[in-house]
Amino acid sequence: MPPDMNLRILPRTVQQETVDKLRLAIFSGVFEPGSRLIESQLCVQLGISRPSLREALRSLAAERLIDFVPNRGPSIPALTWEDMTAIYEVRELLEVEAVGRCSQRIPEEQLSELERALSAFAEAASSNNSLARVTTAADFYSIILANCGNPILEEIHRGLVARISFFRARSMSLEGRAQQSFSEMQEIYQAIASGDEKAARKASRKHILKAMAAAKESMESAS
Missing domain, CATH: 1.10.10.10 (Winged helix-like DNA-binding domain superfamily/Winged helix DNA-binding domain)
Structure with a gap:
């Protein structure tokens, strides 16, 4: 015993x-x-x-x-534009791959969870709660990563989540950016739901590039 x-x-x-x-x-x-x-x-x-x-x-x-x-x-680190660019480049590599793989693998019950996470972000995007925007966006992506079929990819991304969230908070501080983010994340969800891998990857890349541009704008306006 x-x-x-x-x-x-x-x-x-x-x-x-x-x-x-x-x-x-x-x-x-x-x-x-x-x-x-x-x-x-x-x-x-x-x-x-x-x-x-x-x-x-x-x-x-x-x-x-x-x-x-x-x-x-x-x-608190005084992050440079080079630091930010490096993070977004790695984020693009990881998330575009994860979103594409997820579109071919996610089970129905997890797709429902992804839809709920998107709804939670939509509610946060329409509020003035910046922390809710960051956490609900992270929840949305955590479901995608958990269903991409590659635990190593998920593990590496998890190591970047804090810094991704830091920049996400900066980019969504711009007026209207949170609502734009919701529209872009909705495109990602719809492509995943329809099992369209090509559209999912395209929507993910578009979202990350727009987020990077918004983060850059926020950084320049604060300097």
Whole structure:
């Protein structure tokens, strides 16, 4: 007989709650690119200990959302247009392939989930909730990636999700961009639903290129 094992799910840890809150704050622009994160201030704002904060900051550093600069401490990366271009180029390679493969593989029940995720994004796009836009868009793509039939592709994309979401928040800060994103994502969904791989890939590429142009415009207007 195997030994008894306690499989009870424990409450979310302080570190994970801290990671989630700081990640959303970064996405929503609470911390400007290039700005320092003052640990003592964050501990007071979040109501946590410094060890808990530092553990959370290490997790965010692994996602490339913060940097640890010698003699300066943690800070938000001052991303360049070259950084942004590199992320969007990789995103195009991964997502266009995933969308095309998904159109040939997604089962009916998962297609229904994808439709619900699209509806959730449509609701977020019509609101002023920037965080909801980012999270619902990420949910839409997570279903596509989970049904592309290539777990390695999904794993690599998951490593970029935080930085993709960072730029997504910037691009959708432009007036009207969220509604345009919904229209483009609707095209992707319709192509997947009809099993049209060529149209799915074309719609995905169009969406990413327009998102990149919007992110660039947002970045230039902020400089």
